Amino acid sequence: MESAPLVLLHAFPFDSRMWDGVRDLLKPITPDQRGGDRSPDLVAVADDVLRLLDEHGIERAVLGGCSMGGYVAMAVLRRDASRVAGLVLADTRAGADTEEARANRLTMAARVEAEGLGWVPDAVVGGLLGPAADDAVVGRVRELILDQDPAEVVWAQRAMAARPDSTDVLAGVDVPALVLVGEHDSLTPPALARELATTLRQGEYVELPGVGHLSPLEAPDAFAAAVLDWRRRAGV
Numbered sequence: 001m002e003s004a005p006l007v008l009l010h011a012f013p014f015d016s017r018m019w020d021g022v023r024d025l026l027k028p029i030t031p032d033q034r035g036g037d038r039s040p041d042l043v044a045v046a047d048d049v050l051r052l053l054d055e056h057g058i059e060r061a062v063l064g065g066c067s068m069g070g071y072v073a074m075a076v077l078r079r080d081a082s083r084v085a086g087l088v089l090a091d092t093r094a095g096a097d098t099e100e101a102r103a104n105r106l107t108m109a110a111r112v113e114a115e116g117l118g119w120v121p122d123a124v125v126g127g128l129l130g131p132a133a134d135d136a137v138v139g140r141v142r143e144l145i146l147d148q149d150p151a152e153v154v155w156a157q158r159a160m161a162a163r164p165d166s167t168d169v170l171a172g173v174d175v176p177a178l179v180l181v182g183e184h185d186s187l188t189p190p191a192l193a194r195e196l197a198t199t200l201r202q203g204e205y206v207e208l209p210g211v212g213h214l215s216p217l218e219a220p221d222a223f224a225a226a227v228l229d230w231r232r233r234a235g236v
Contacts, residue, residue: 003062003231003236004058004060004061004062004085004086004236005029005056005058005061005062006026006027006028006029006061006062006064006088006227006231007028007029007030007031007049007052007053007061007062007063007064008022008026008028008029008030008064008065008066008069008088008216009030009031009033009049009063009064009065009066009068009069009070009072009073010030010032010033010065010066010068010069011066011067011068011069011091011213011214012067012068012153012156012157012160013117013120013124013145013148013153013156014144014145014148014217015032015144015147015148016030016031016032017144018066018144018214018216018217019216020220021216021217021220021221021223021224022216022220022223022224022227025221025224025225025228026224026227026228028064029052029056029061031048031049031052033045033048033068033069033072033156034048034152034155035152035155035156035159036155038155040155040156040158040159040161040162041159041162042071042072042075042159042160042162042163043075043078043079044159045072045075045159046072046075046076046078046079047079049063049072049076050076050079050080050083053083058083059083060082060083060084060085061083061084061085062084062085062086062087062088062231062236063076063083063084063086063087063088064087064088064089064090064227065088065089065090065092066090066091066092066214066215066216067090067091067092067187067188067213067214068092068156068160069090069092070089070090070091070092070093071092071160071163071166073087073089074094074163074166074169074170075163075166077166077169077170077173078166078169081169081172081173084173084175085175085236086175086176086177086178086231086234086236087173087175087176087177087178087200088177088178088180088227088230089177089178089179089180089196090179090180090181090215090216090223091180091181091182091185091187091188091193091213091214091215092188092196093188093192093196094165094166094167094170094196094199095165095166095167096163096164096165097160097161097163101161102161105157105158105160105161106157106158106161108120108123108157109153109154109157109158109161112150112153112154112157113150113154116150117145117146117148117150117153118146120145120146120153121141121142121145121146124145125138125141125142125145127186127187127212127213128141128187128212128213128214129141129211129212129213129214129218130182130183130184130210130211130212130218131184131212132210133211133212133218137217137218140217141214141217167199170196170199170200171199171200171201173200173201174201174202175202175236176202176204176230176234176235176236177197177200177201177202177203177204178203178204178206178226178227178230178234179193179194179196179197179200179203179204179205179206180193180206180207180208180215180223180226180227181193181205181206181207181208181215182207182208182210182211182212182213182214182215182218182219183207183208183209183210183211184210184211184212185211185212185213185215186212186213187213188213190207193205193207202234204230204234206226206230208222208223208226209222
C-alpha cells in the first residue's frame with residue numbers, strides 16, 4: 001500500500017525553511033502558515049491546509065507539526081479529522097495557554113508591532129535550542145527569525161493566544177500518532193510530551209537526545225529517522 005503524503009507545519013516564528021534538513025529523507029509538503037489580514041485564529045491556516053490537500057488531490061495525509069505547527073494540526077483535526085491518516089506532533093502541547101502565557105504572547109505581539117523584529121532573536125533563541133547547539137544552528141535560527149514579516153509574527157502570537165484546549169479533540173482521534181520531543185525542550189518538556197502521547201489512542205513517544213524545542217531543525221537526521229521508522233511500523 002502506498003504511504004500517505006506527509007505535510008509538515010512549521011514552528012513560530014519561522015517558515016517552511018525550518019524543514020530544509022529533513023526534506024531529502026521525508027519528502028514532505030511544507031506550506032508556510034500565514035495569517036494575512038484575517039482575524040487571528042488558527043482555524044484560518046487550518047483551512048489553508050485543507051485547501052492545499054484539495055489542490056494536490058490528496059484525500060488523506062499524515063499531518064505533522066512542530067510547536068505552533070502542532071497547534072495548526074490540531075485545528076485541522078477540529079475542522080475535518082477525516083483528512084488525517086496519521087499525526088506527527090513535535091515539541092507541542094494539547095492545552096490552551098495559561099493566563100500568564102497568553103499575556104506574554106500579547107505583550108510580545110505589541111512590542112513587535114511597535115519596534116519590529118530586531119530584538120526577538122536575543123529574547124527567544126536561548127529557550128528554543130538545546131545547551132549544545134552549534135553556532136551554525138544558532139545562526140540559522142536567528143537568520144530565519146529576522147527574515148519573517150513582523151505583521152505575520154504579530155498575527156501568529158495573537159492566534160496562538162486565542163487557541164482552545166485540544167485535549168478532547170486528540171483523545172477522539174484514532175489514527176497512528178508519533179509524539180517527538182527534544183530532551184532539553186524547556187517550553188514543551190518531555191513530561192508534557194509523554195502526557196500528550198498517552199492522550200492519543202495510538203500515541204507513540206520518542207525523545208531526541210541533546211536537543212531543545214526545535215528538534216527537527218537542531219537534529220534533522222535523528223528526527224527524520226524517527227519519523228521514517230514510525231511510518232514503516234505504523235503503515236502510514
